Amino acid sequence: MESKVRVRFAPSPTGGLHLGGVRTVLYNYLFARHHGGEFILRIEDTDQSRYVPGAEEYIFETLAWCGLQPDESTQHGGPYAPYRQSERKASYRQYAEQLVQAGHAYYAFDTAQELDAMRLKLRTEANPNPQYDHTVRGQMRNSLSLSAEETKQLLDNRTPHVIRIKMPEGETVSFTDMIRGEVSFDTSTVDDKVLLKADGMPTYHLAVVVDDHLMKITHAFRGEEWLPSAPVHVLLWRYLFGAENMPKWAHLPLILGPSGKLSKRDGAKYGFPVFAMNWTDPKSGELTEGFRERGFLPQAFINMLAMLGWNDGTEQELFSLEELVQKFSIEKVHKGGAKFDFEKAKWFNHEWIKKQPAASYKTEVKQLFEQKGLHISDDVYFEQVLELVKDRCTVLTDFWEHSAFFFKAPRQFDTTPILAKWNPAKRSFFESFPSALKGVSDWSAGTLENLFKQMAEQSSIKPGELQLPLRIMLVGGKFGPPVFHIAEVLGKEETISRIKDALQSFPAQ
């Protein structure tokens, strides 16, 4: 009997979601949807000391912006609630106790000081990081080294204690990673990880196994940094729920920054965003810039992230979310880490701006314009303008410099490019041009261009010589889309008025 694919993503609310995190969600989502399964979001907040207020809401907002809606979560509900691990605290202890009874785990009473002392004492050049493992557990204060009476006494006195897994010696634990194939570990080299903390909260190791079992998770993608603790999870599955019921794992390669692992700092250092959306740390007040605020389209962001570690084997690079869902295949996910390249990210965004109708992002651009103090009243006109200039915009914030002149007639004219060749004949051309424009009934770029060329020839001036002056009259300088397209969008009245006004500021001859 084949059970339905259920994939989960489990972020910890300790800060904004960075590129690697969003990519992990994305792959979880794509896999779930590709197989017609469910996508579950569970909050891993068992470390209260690192919980950052607002981070959970931020995660949901990021997912909403990206269009990756979970089927089950703290916000969407679901049959396996609660989806916040801190609210599931009560259920973990029994599993830890069960492991102790079976001899796979033990109580440890060591204080933080005792642990420090052990690590200090055992530290040598050959072993800079001594572990709490089978070689040292006999010398520590735990239910393996202490007598049964002593242990009972300590427990009865409610001595603070943790529960640690008892890693077997000299066993090989292996599992099949969906991306890497078979991966194996010698259990002697793995330490006795804490499963249940002194405050009764589980560590990630216990929680992830218990919750994945309880929530009937079948597959999960996580970062490569989890690979070393996989043997602990495999063993827990074997002891608790049966190794054959273990979800399939996929460990994703890391996303790297310009120098090594991508970090929050890289954003400020190299001038590119590392989070999906702006994130302000409530404790430090530190702002980390987001792709959204930088002017990225979610489609481009998702597309770029998806390609950073996967491709469909063809030369196609532009994919919508629907296409990604349809074509995503686990076999094509890469093993090696990828360095994030902001230039390429911008290229994706540029492509998406060109590809999408301006209507789909006009609300965002309008907001940007309002921030600049420009109120947009005519939506149809606004959309026409965006459509005309979008080819030259890489991020949404570029629209301002490429189209502000459509909404405000220029006040200053940069006449330097034409000054040398300006003469009375040209001036008189522009003096008579407006009245000719008045008579145009079919106001389109093509008609205007024809009329313009005809009149130029009548005045025995090369049309090319007159185009730049016209452009400067309409927009104030040497920029913008093709002149006659500008005139078309501006409309008859505005075009005529701009030419007349400009002529006042142009040299007398």
Next chain:
RNA sequence: GCCGCGUUCGUCUAAGGGCUAGGACACCACCCUUUCACGGUGGUGAUACGGGUUCGAAUCCCGUACGCGGUACCA
């Protein structure tokens, strides 16, 4: 140190024993365009190193180097 994972143009990658190692970003040149872009054409540029296996290796095996991750009562 130990354990694990990885390594193709500067960057993202294709090629899963067989063409001249293909594409994209970036860069350069030319074309288009009397603005700037878009677009088009072309160019520079890579299999980390050393051994095997094979008629034949980027591809399979071993070693080395390098990179990254882990080595917490963090996730």
